[in-house]
Amino acid sequence: MGRGNNFREPRRRGFDDDMFSVRETRSGGGGGARSFPSSAPSAAEGPPIEAVVKWFNPEKGFGFASLSNGTGDAFLHISVLQAAGRDSVLPGAKLRANVGPGPKGPQVTRIIEVDETGATAEPARRERSAAPRGKQSAVDPSTATEIRGAVKWFNADKGFGFVGADDGDKDVFVHISILERAGINGLAEGQTVTMRVVQTPKGREAISIALA
Numbered sequence: 001m002g003r004g005n006n007f008r009e010p011r012r013r014g015f016d017d018d019m020f021s022v023r024e025t026r027s028g029g030g031g032g033a034r035s036f037p038s039s040a041p042s043a044a045e046g047p048p049i050e051a052v053v054k055w056f057n058p059e060k061g062f063g064f065a066s067l068s069n070g071t072g073d074a075f076l077h078i079s080v081l082q083a084a085g086r087d088s089v090l091p092g093a094k095l096r097a098n099v100g101p102g103p104k105g106p107q108v109t110r111i112i113e114v115d116e117t118g119a120t121a122e123p124a125r126r127e128r129s130a131a132p133r134g135k136q137s138a139v140d141p142s143t144a145t146e147i148r149g150a151v152k153w154f155n156a157d158k159g160f161g162f163v164g165a166d167d168g169d170k171d172v173f174v175h176i177s178i179l180e181r182a183g184i185n186g187l188a189e190g191q192t193v194t195m196r197v198v199q200t201p202k203g204r205e206a207i208s209i210a211l212a
Contacts, residue, residue: 048112051095053119055164056081058088060153064190065095065108073150073190074099075107084111090119104188144196144207147172154187163193163206172197173205182209 049067051074056063061078080097081089089095096113099106147165149172154161159176172195179187187193192212197204 047098048096049099051097051099051108053089053091053093053095055091056089062189063089064150065097067099067106071106073106075102075105075190077107080108080111084114086111086114089114090116092116092119094118105190141196141198141207144198146194147197148192148194148212151187151189151191151193153189156186161187163187163195165197165204170204173203174209175205178206178209184209184211 049069051065051067053076054064054066054073056076058078063076064073065076066073076089078087081087094115095108095111097108098110098112100109101107147167149163149165152162152164152171154174156176161174162171163174165172174187174195179185194210194212195206196208197206199205
């Protein structure tokens with residue numbers, strides 16, 4: 001289904017557009033605490049719920065928000081922000097939103113209010129090389145530590161991806177060879193995994209992985 005002429009395409013997408021259906025756009029400003037026009041939720045949406053943004057990457061066009069009802073994280077697509085008159089949102093921002101089922105779990109379908117008064121700006125991130133690291137660097141497996149985390153993204157064609165670690169430290173690089181050894185065909189955004197992780201000159205890297 002084609003997009004209307006009034007849809008603003010983000011600079012770069014990091015997520016398959018087919019994973020999200022775009023609702024009608026709404027005008028409005030960004031910043032601070034702001035409410036947006038709302039209508040009755042569709043049958044696929046639940047009642048409004050509070051959520052806190054975990055992270056959002058405007059370049060990739062998506063992120064995740066932690067739901068206040070304890071059911072986990074919800075996928076947040078840039079089209080939902082744009083429908084509320086925004087192009088991005090800071091980590092820690094509080095949302096009042098409708099959440100519906102998505103192909104890979106809960107997803108925010110409409111933003112009713114954004115409160116960034118308690119949010120913090122993301123620290124500057126080191127630019128990653130777009131090229132895969134290839135085979136793992138020579139490391140000592142005895143130095144590995146077990147870490148749990150959620151997949152940020154994984155591209156099977158490129159052969160690598162990154163996992164956001166629960167310990168709050170830097171993301172963990174995951175090479176496709178690790179998945180092949182574990183008998184895993186691929187990883188989905190937001191999927192929970194456990195890994196044995198070592199420190200390399202280029203950053204943290206998984207030497208083994210398992211689905212949680």
